[in-house]
Amino acid sequence: MQDVLRDHAGCTIRRATHKDLIPVIEINLKTLPEHYSDYFYEELLKDVPEAFLIAELEGKVIGYILCKIEHGFSNFKRLGFVKKGHLVSVAVLPEKRRGGLGTALVEEAIKGINLRSCHEFYLEVRCSNTDAVRMYEKLEFTATSRQKSYYRDGEDAYIMGIELARDKK
Numbered sequence: 001m002q003d004v005l006r007d008h009a010g011c012t013i014r015r016a017t018h019k020d021l022i023p024v025i026e027i028n029l030k031t032l033p034e035h036y037s038d039y040f041y042e043e044l045l046k047d048v049p050e051a052f053l054i055a056e057l058e059g060k061v062i063g064y065i066l067c068k069i070e071h072g073f074s075n076f077k078r079l080g081f082v083k084k085g086h087l088v089s090v091a092v093l094p095e096k097r098r099g100g101l102g103t104a105l106v107e108e109a110i111k112g113i114n115l116r117s118c119h120e121f122y123l124e125v126r127c128s129n130t131d132a133v134r135m136y137e138k139l140e141f142t143a144t145s146r147q148k149s150y151y152r153d154g155e156d157a158y159i160m161g162i163e164l165a166r167d168k169k
Helices: 018-031 038-047 101-114 130-138
Strands: 004-008 011-015 054-057 059-075 080-090 118-127 140-149 157-163
Touching: 004 101, 011 101, 018 038, 018 054, 018 059, 018 080, 038 059, 054 101, 059 101, 080 101, 101 118, 101 130, 118 130, 130 157
Parallel strands: 080 118
Antiparallel strands: 004 011, 011 054, 054 059, 059 080, 118 157, 140 157
């Protein structure tokens, strides 16, 4: 059995392994309009295993979060380039939502990103996804900008970020 990072309401949150990629892709296809190539998932698993996590219930993958590490301009107006985590995708099967599992996945991903000495962690979220925006705000993410027509269907996205604890001095 893989190392368990956290138990949450009967679910196990752990780092993903290669055998989890197919269930993760299936959840993405069922729950989100944005899809990625198989190669993309494999690269993120290889590059940032600390923040490619799955939620499992009775041996079945029911949710995931995947992140990457980037270098670029700060979302918080710091000078110069910073190292930052990017939450690429998080999803939980619809019948398993509303129990805090998405929040638990994000919290554990933040811990994983912190292991990589990042200055901040950010994400894009549909402006219409008020439940997700509220969840991120409860986790102390703030909307730093609005990206016009970010999604393929033309919807805007909020860019939301959080400065990581190591830099809050």
